[in-house]
Amino acid sequence: xxxxxxxxxxxxxxxxxxxxxxxxxxxxxxxxxxxxxxxxxxxxxxxxxxxxxxxxxxxxxxxxxxxxxxxxxxxxxxxxxxxxxxxxxxxxxxxxxxxxxxxxxxxxxxxxxxxxxxxxxxxxxxxxxxxxxxxxxxxxxxxxxxxx
Numbered sequence: 417x418x419x420x421x422x423x424x425x426x427x428x429x430x431x432x433x434x435x436x437x438x439x440x441x442x443x444x445x446x447x448x449x450x451x452x453x454x455x456x457x458x459x460x461x462x463x464x465x466x467x468x469x470x471x472x473x474x475x476x477x478x479x480x481x482x483x484x485x486x487x488x489x490x491x492x493x494x495x496x497x498x499x500x501x502x503x504x505x506x507x508x509x510x511x512x513x514x515x516x517x518x519x520x521x522x523x524x525x526x527x528x529x530x531x532x533x534x535x536x537x538x539x540x541x542x543x544x545x546x547x548x549x550x551x552x553x554x555x556x557x558x559x560x561x562x563x564x
Contacts (some may be wrong), residue, residue, distance in 0.1 A: 418457070418458060418459065418460050419458065419459050419460070419529050419530065419561070419562060420459070420460040420461075420462055420492075420526065420527070420528045420529045420530070421450070421454075421459050421460070421461060421462065421528060421529065421530045421531075421532055421558065422462040422463075422464075422467075422519065422522065422523035422526065422528040422530070422531045422532070422550070423447075423450070423461065423467075423486070423532050424467070424516070424519050424531070424532065424533045424534075424535065424538075425467065425470045425471060425483070426533060426534045426535050427443075427447055427532045427533055427534050427555055428447070428471070428482070428483055428486050428487075429474075429479055429482065429483065430443045430444050430447045430534050430555065431444040431447050431448055431482075432478065432479055432482055442555075442556055443534050443554065443555045443556065446554075446555035446556045446558065446559045447555050449559050449562075450532070450555065450558055450559060450562065451486060453562050454486075454489050455489070458562070459562065460491045460492065461486075461487075461489050461490045461491060461492075462490060462491070462492045462493075462494065462522075462523065462526045462528050463487045463490035463492070463493045463494070464493060464494040464495070464496065464518075464519070464522035464526075465493065465494070465495050465496050466496050466515070466518045466519065466522060467487065467519065467522070468487060468493070470515070471483030471484060471487060472484075492526050494522040494525050494526050496518060496521075496522065499525075500518070500521045500522060500525055501518075501521075503517075503521040503524065503525075504517035504518045504520070504521040505517070507520055507521065507545070507548075510541065510544070510545050511541045511544075512538055512541045512542065512545075513537065513538070516533075516535070516537070516538040516541075519531070520538070520542065520548070520550065520552075523550045524548070524549045524550050527549075528550050529550070529551065530550065530551050530552075530553055530558055530561065531550045531551065531552045531553070532552075532553055532554070532555055532558045533552065533553075533554065534554065534555060538552065539552055539554065
């Protein structure tokens, strides 16, 4: 069975962050594990035009190259359209930041099994959204799911 996953930018970039806290190190290791599983084909990576744009705006060459490499492995790329923008606007009304709302709307449109983030705010905000059609998890939880 293939699991479909939408990774937000912070989770893609986590292995390149300053790893001076235990949580950051655990998340970085988890993301390296996720990237390895993507290469086996057991995980279908989902991208979007908004995710690609966000990665391309990174001014640091290493982060830009890393993000592009990860996204090059995506099996699906969701294009943002009016329907997704409207769904994102609804999520913003629920307290989700606009960019996070766009990512979530893309993950839902792709029917992703999981939306993975290292960012605490969307994680907290999305727990209260009753009609959200994707499970929002952190990297360590994603690794646990993939290892079952």
